[in-house]
Amino acid sequence: MEGTDLWTLAVIVGLALVTVITRCFFFMSNQPWHLPHWAQRGLQYAPIAALAAVVAPEVVIAHGQLIGTWQDARIYAALTGAAYFFWRKGQGQAVLGTIVSGMAVYLPLHLGLGW
């Protein structure tokens, strides 16, 4: 909790610019431009790929390596969450249920058994 320094604040402003540039990358320019047809079709597979790419390592990787044990709370929490979602067929508050059921498995295993 030492003082605030200008270098760090400048870096933070730079990071904010990176956020704007990456999130607006393809619609900052006014030039007419069209995505090639194949890329347009490919984009329907991008959102789920991005989510899977973010989620999978967070579930099965620890300390930079694929986990070698089944005693990991994250595996059971993710399986429970996904099972809940498909059991409810995605209806109603299924995503909320995924979070709640997953954490209901995660916290006891993680805090209770140290998995």
Next chain:
Amino acid sequence: MHQWSARARGWWQHPAFGRGVREMMSVSPGLAAWGLMTGVAMVKSGMSTIEAVAMSLLVFAGSSQLAAMPLIAAGAPVWVILTTSFCVNLRFVVFSAHMRPYLMHLPLRWRLFHGYLTVDLSYVLFTRHYPHPSSDGAERREQLAYLSGGSLLNWVSWQSASLLGIALANVIPTHWGLGFAGILALLGVGCSLASSPLRRVSAGVAGMAAVVAYALPLKLNIVVAIASAVALCLIIEETRPKTPAATP
């Protein structure tokens, strides 16, 4: 100024705005837990309260913040920090290509406004709800109202949780692993997208590729995973017999 307020009023009043808010509401507990732990992590990495608050309010990108924290703490060169953050954010570049036809009819400042607020979940929920951009004025207003509702609720829940995390950093132990709720939120939304066989292939390939390529620096494994999953799905689409549903 008059035009600005008229536009803003239009968004608030459109029923799609409320729908956007409600659909984001179901994932917001996960977002909040994730934001809370990001706030805690910033302070634990040695940032001052002012720095952490500024980072939360300005940068507004959890994974980019988490990647930058250790580099800032270590005094890494600015270009290394910014390049890292750019690479961690590369998935947003993919999203922006997708969002372009939905937003191009707006003036630049509104495109920047929507782009800045469009994070993973607002993008995914938006394109799930509106698979095709529209050229009709009323439909465009509806789409933007939905996008705004989701984005604003997402911003409010993320920022309030993150600021709470900064305030309570010394009370909340990181070993509880509350941030995992954020991963479960992404998992739930991912499940809701698994609506066609090829999309399930995309998820499987991307998940495996991201794990296999995990050793790549700058979180490039995520970009490699998206690229390989999309490429493989396009190849399968091209080579398998055309069904009526597959032809646009």
